Amino acid sequence: MLNFSSDYIKTCHPEILKTLQDSLATTHTGYGTDDICAEAKKRIAEQTGTDPEDIFFVSGGTQTNQLAIDTMLKEYEGVISADTGHVNTHEAGAIEYTGHKVMHVPGHNGLIDAGELKDFVETFYQDGNHEHMVFPGMVYISFPTEYGTLYTKKQLADIAAVCREYHMIFYLDGARLGYGLAADTDVTLRDIAELTDAFYIGGTKVGAMLGEALVFTKHNTPSHFVHRLKKHGALMAKGWIMGAQFETLFRDGLYGRISANAIEKARDLRRGLEKRGFRFWLDSPTNQQFVVLENGFADRLQKEVVLSYWEKADEEHTVYRFATNWATTGEDLDELWKVMDRISAL
Amino acid sequence: MLNFSSDYIKTCHPEILKTLQDSLATTHTGYGTDDICAEAKKRIAEQTGTDPEDIFFVSGGTQTNQLAIDTMLKEYEGVISADTGHVNTHEAGAIEYTGHKVMHVPGHNGLIDAGELKDFVETFYQDGNHEHMVFPGMVYISFPTEYGTLYTKKQLADIAAVCREYHMIFYLDGARLGYGLAADTDVTLRDIAELTDAFYIGGTKVGAMLGEALVFTKHNTPSHFVHRLKKHGALMAKGWIMGAQFETLFRDGLYGRISANAIEKARDLRRGLEKRGFRFWLDSPTNQQFVVLENGFADRLQKEVVLSYWEKADEEHTVYRFATNWATTGEDLDELWKVMDRISAL
Amino acid sequence: MLNFSSDYIKTCHPEILKTLQDSLATTHTGYGTDDICAEAKKRIAEQTGTDPEDIFFVSGGTQTNQLAIDTMLKEYEGVISADTGHVNTHEAGAIEYTGHKVMHVPGHNGLIDAGELKDFVETFYQDGNHEHMVFPGMVYISFPTEYGTLYTKKQLADIAAVCREYHMIFYLDGARLGYGLAADTDVTLRDIAELTDAFYIGGTKVGAMLGEALVFTKHNTPSHFVHRLKKHGALMAKGWIMGAQFETLFRDGLYGRISANAIEKARDLRRGLEKRGFRFWLDSPTNQQFVVLENGFADRLQKEVVLSYWEKADEEHTVYRFATNWATTGEDLDELWKVMDRISAL
Amino acid sequence: MLNFSSDYIKTCHPEILKTLQDSLATTHTGYGTDDICAEAKKRIAEQTGTDPEDIFFVSGGTQTNQLAIDTMLKEYEGVISADTGHVNTHEAGAIEYTGHKVMHVPGHNGLIDAGELKDFVETFYQDGNHEHMVFPGMVYISFPTEYGTLYTKKQLADIAAVCREYHMIFYLDGARLGYGLAADTDVTLRDIAELTDAFYIGGTKVGAMLGEALVFTKHNTPSHFVHRLKKHGALMAKGWIMGAQFETLFRDGLYGRISANAIEKARDLRRGLEKRGFRFWLDSPTNQQFVVLENGFADRLQKEVVLSYWEKADEEHTVYRFATNWATTGEDLDELWKVMDRISAL
Secondary structure: OEEOOOOOOOOOOHHHHHHHHHHOOOOOOOOOOOHHHHHHHHHHHHHHOOOHHHEEEEOOHHHHHHHHHHHHOOOOEEEEEEOOOHHHHOOOOHHHHOOOOEEEEOOEOOEOOHHHHHHHHHHHHHOOOHHHOOEEEEEEEEOOOOOOOOOOHHHHHHHHHHHHHOOOEEEEEOOOHHHHHHOOOOOOHHHHHHHOOEEEEEOOOOOOOOOEEEEEOOOOOOOOHHHHHHHOOOOOOOOHHHHHHHHHHOOOOHHHHHHHHHHHHHHHHHHHHHHOOOEEOOOOOOOEEEEEEEHHHHHHHOOOEEOEEEEEEEOOEEEEEEEOOOOOOHHHHHHHHHHHHHHHHO | OEEOOOOOOOOOOHHHHHHHHHHOOOOOOOOOOOHHHHHHHHHHHHHHOOOHHHEEEEOOHHHHHHHHHHHHOOOOEEEEEEOOOHHHHOOOOOOHHHOOOEEEEOOEOOEOOHHHHHHHHHHHHHOOOHHHOOEEEEEEEEOOOOOOOOOOHHHHHHHHHHHHHOOOEEEEEOOOHHHHHHOOOOOOHHHHHHHOOEEEEEOOOOOOOOOEEEEEOOOOOOOOHHHHHHHOOOOOOOHHHHHHHHHHHOOOOHHHHHHHHHHHHHHHHHHHHHHOOOEEOOOOOOOEEEEEEEHHHHHHHOOOEEOEEEEEEEOOEEEEEEEOOOOOOHHHHHHHHHHHHHHHOO | OEEOOOOOOOOOOHHHHHHHHHHOOOOOOOOOOOHHHHHHHHHHHHHHOOOHHHEEEEOOHHHHHHHHHHHHOOOOEEEEEEOOOHHHHOOOOOOHHHOOOEEEEOOEOOEOOHHHHHHHHHHHHHOOOHHHOOEEEEEEEEOOOOOOOOOOHHHHHHHHHHHHHOOOEEEEEOOOHHHHHHOOOOOOHHHHHHHOOEEEEEOOOOOOOOOEEEEEOOOOOOOOHHHHHHHOOOOOOOHHHHHHHHHHHOOOOHHHHHHHHHHHHHHHHHHHHHHOOOEEOOOOOOOEEEEEEEHHHHHHHOOOEEOEEEEEEEOOEEEEEEEOOOOOOHHHHHHHHHHHHHHHOO | OEEOOOOOOOOOOHHHHHHHHHHOOOOOOOOOOOHHHHHHHHHHHHHHOOOHHHEEEEOOHHHHHHHHHHHHOOOOEEEEEEOOOHHHHOOOOOOHHHOOOEEEEOOEOOEOOHHHHHHHHHHHHHOOOHHHOOEEEEEEEEOOOOOOOOOOHHHHHHHHHHHHHOOOEEEEEOOOHHHHHHOOOOOOHHHHHHHOOEEEEEOOOOOOOOOEEEEEOOOOOOOOHHHHHHHOOOOOOOOHHHHHHHHHHOOOOHHHHHHHHHHHHHHHHHHHHHHOOOEEOOOOOOOEEEEEEEHHHHHHHOOOEEOEEEEEEEOOEEEEEEEOOOOOOHHHHHHHHHHHHHHHHO
């Protein structure tokens, strides 16, 4: 069935399976100490200007966020997110489970405003009772955001400056990082490594079977991090399975290439929807497009195309997410138009 | 120095010291199994229509909230509070420390609206992804609220109805319960016991040295609750020290009488401030009054009277809390007027 | 380099890569709701006499143990393990991280004795202060144990009986379950499902790239388990990656067949070592063999063969683990003898 | 009823009630910022050679242990205790609740041996897999121990040396510290402050109504400790209630004097029991005496005297704890002998 519901609907890029196939020939050492992980880390380090020792592979995004936030925060600190941020809404309380509060500032189409962030922190420090409050210890953003939007380099630098001023950690969730970097943006992978204290490069949603690459950018890996991974249940015995994903994705620019495909197909998707007069809920430059559909039409459409329900727009309309991905083809889009036009013509 | 900063500025009602003095003559059994606790629980049970077995004394309000919320919630549940609720703002993340998220709805002068609460929960259940979100398992309110305001019996019943409909626990923080019940209200202690699933009767702020009486109202005490108290570091060896506070306060209506004094003095305070043309930040019927002072005036006043900073009103004005308490005297007020009038005349 | 250090040194059985390759052709739904997971669960359910709804795939053993123990225990309970049990020694405090104590009884070559277990629990309940102690809520064993040893069916039934008598959960860690069942044992997969309340079938160490199948055997899956997986950071977006491992392993008896290879090779390994006069640290019927080596010999050997350091035997001898696995070949063993004989002859 | 069950059976020393009575005359500032706390801290600081800023009052022993251990340990560390240590046995898993493992070495009548401690830590660091194990981050002892026994100054210094060598924190639980220091010992309060990194002076069991004084001895108070107290539910609004206990106990040597009374009465108790031919379970120099009673005799005795069950000695004998305290009188002992002699004569 035609599926535009998300970007984690296909197993992985075929090259990754080939790498795994090749890995059958030999034995590997455990817990991420193997040669494939070493090679993958080396490549990521080179492309981000960081140190291989500060790079770790983790099986999924929630696990990665939970680990980074819990291990980098002090006991008396919480993390600030946009109200719509993933850690605040759709991670099942995984951050609070580790004892840390998620505080929030308004999200503007998912984006945090540096000025509002500064006000939030100022208000905290001006409060005479702030020893009875949770200290703001980290700022969490995602790039792209949960709404597919992107920060400019200037906006990232402004948030980074607020973080430095108030001694907060700047952490970036890059579950869909590839799609953000392949879009129309002035932000580069190196910029992100320079401006943040830690971030992760999403694999699961960008061509890998599983795995995210967590990068501590300032030689600031929390001590005994392997132990902490284990304590969180996140240390995989066969680390090279994840290493192989990233070794492949960061070989010869594959990660960038397949991300670009998703962006190109998203542009075609947007044009096709615009041409047909559909309304967008907001303007997203990346692979997630939020479209307002009339309820009756949506019901019929979903019998033939898998979409993601996003939220209610009004009594008669609902917002749906259409997502392209690294593997989306022109044929997929042609098929979509065929279905949509047929239903529209009813 | 003249002190209107809060209601926990005096040691305790003299009768309590007398009870403790009398307790010197004999020995007592440990961990709340003594006769004084038994008598105190019996009195509270009679006056609330509950069972002595479901009543526990805890040393402070944050400890009590943490215990009640953590032990009554399931692992996948969080608690809903007003955004201004104590557990959401001024308890140092004590709830999140136990792994539970504090969610929030807007506070209207501290009060939750049953309709907005229902919408919040409905939105949760309508969201197709709600298995990835924290389940609303409890509603937390305080009576009076952090702004001194009170729910009517109808408002409590409406919130209780939403709780029942969505299988949420209804928990009431009564840190200042006496002051609420002594104010102009149609709510009684029995109403609270009937409408909520658990609540606590504040001692620390209403005449006791320390101690809050946590009441599980529906024979719903979490299993092995003594163990849970111990695990939270909240089980006192000499339980009768807290028992003596409540045995005294609930003997011959002392709790009600001293609460009434605070309300009477708050009324006098309000009138005196109104007469002098001071502006109130909001209308509070209980012992906490929130007054807008011009900054220069406030600075001078605070050299002679201890007040609580509340929040910034505008560039030139600040909100301060003036609180009366069970021990406030007419002389205290006379003294206050003398100081204020002198400063005003400068 | 020749590697006998563990059973997680090879990527996976080639059939699994083939299943993944086949999965490329189509799209899949997320979070374990896909058809491959459904098929895998159906097969495991049939072969264990359980319900597909009570089966979940988790990425690793520590994660699985942490999840099962944390979600099945009540807040006031801890888990009893052998002192040598994995959760007590080598899981970085992952259980305590969730707030639960690991208590222990003596391990006899890794095995718990039902009589000693009963005594431990009896002593607890006889202690007048036991409300101040951690309640024994679960018994954790592994099959095979960390020393490669196996419980007989009678021994499992005896432990199960103690668990039932004292209302404790019986949980079995099957990280190497295949190797246990393929060895000389009267225990079957169905016996384990019948006697325990929950257990897991290890994939990572028995032919899979990653993944363990957690089975709640008595329709006793903790409520909202998907949420709990997410909260623990254990819910994978592409669930079918793990589903594909188990769909393949439980198709046509592959899991049993490859486990049998490890056992057969372990038997050859044992004979070869015995023939050469090596001493065993204990008698293991499964794929892990614990061998006492003279230190100088061990140093030379490890330049050519990867082994696992286990513990110091005496000043001049050290215990090493030699492990076979699903992929070990006769050629691997021939190579090992060649190296050992050469070094011995020095 | 005659009560020798424990040392927390009487409300408090009358002088403390007098201090509280005196405190009624004025108002006090909240959360431990008051003058009485300041004076109490000043006295303790002077008598221990520490800084008032590093002293905190906490309501009970479990709360204090939980706080000290949780806030001083790093996330990857656990605490080492004697197997019989209070945190390992009778604190309801309060330490594990904060995510930290309690590890243990053998207790010799409650005492840890520095050599065995060193071996334990050495074994940990020699283990090639120790990144998968809980790091030993702190040593917990109690003085006196749970068996009433005492470390010599040399023994404390030896443990302190092991702690320094392996960068572990040395923490001393002084729930009954007064009784230890008043016994026949070469250890002084200053020695303890010098040799440990943190310890607490027990109030609850030595004359106070409630309260323990936690002392960080090396200017090593965890950052934002007031916040951490609040987060643990341990910050009392009326801090001076606890301050008053210690201000009184540390004024004019009261703490030492009343402790000495307990020791003197324990000596008389021991002699009386020896004279009557009773057997001791172990040799305790402090206020807790462990006596082996024939079961029938014990049953009859307990109808008239409250004792603490300790453990089973053999089929016909049981160990009971007889404790004296700061308030025990010669008359109490005379009464005890009368009862025991009468029962013996039956």
